[in-house]
Amino acid sequence: MESGSTPVPLGRIAARAAADRSQRLRQGTHTQTWSLSMTAGPGARPAVTLPEERVIRWRADGSHTELVVATDPRRPGEPVITGADPVPRTVEDGHVLSRRTFPPSWSDAPPQATPPRDIGRLRAYLDELDPTGPLGTSQLLDAVSELLDNWTLGSRENAAVVRLLADAKGLRPAGAVTDRLGRPGQAYVYEDTAHAVRRMLILNPVTGAVLGLEDTVTKDDAEFGVRAGDVMSYSAWMR
DSSP: OOTTOOOOOHHHHHHHHHHOOOOOOEEEEEEEEEEEEOOOSTTOOOOEEEEEEEEEEEOTTSOEEEEEEEOOTTSTTSOEEEOSSSSOEEEOTTEEEEEEEEOOOOOOSTTTSOOOSSHHHHHHHHHHTOTTSSOOHHHHHHHHHHHHTTEEOOHHHHHHHHHHHHTSTTOEEEEEEEOTTSOEEEEEEEEEGGGTEEEEEEEOTTTOOEEEEEEEEOSOBTTTTBOTTOEEEEEEEEO
16 A cells, blocks of 8 residues: 555545546456465465466457466566466466367356446346355455456446445445556455455556455464465456
8 A cells, every 4th residue: 555645435436437438348358367376284385376367358259269378577587386287386477378269159148248337237247146145245346356357348337336336335445556567546445354354456546447356364374374464366457
């Protein structure tokens, strides 16, 4: 967090997002993720960070491609640990982990269905991604993450997402932050006490676009070899 910054309420970001018309909806996504690979029990290996970059592009015939590369923008040019094999190993930055083409698919169910711009319909859309029941704040963040792993949202979709998040309980403004890709944003934090995790959502302060979602451990867990403050996972979405 940037010291001395003034937290911006989600409602204000929602108003800004509603006034923005600079972005259009596009199926497909460009994401960078970091996640901890953890094992438990006797002989457990220390937790290691697995960074990767994923690009999904859809074609007019309904087929799509997926490219996954091992890369870590925090340490450009350095070796990267990949979890592509049962045992994590080191590969070169930029190493292609997988390159796949999928046949045409015309599913009308989320997350392949076009996300709606209306807040009520968007809530129903996200509810379909988690059949366990009404979405709490943590489940809502997971559903938004799944949406962004399939779609690059336009201005009106961004506005609907932020309006929905503004009504989420326990998601508090935490001030200005620079994300892991060097982009300025506003952070919003949710304390998931049931799982000892702090979830930080980062939004573009002008367009309302979700830039990132970070999960941080809030207490030590010797069984999994993690300590309070360790980042469990991070997703950064790009256009």
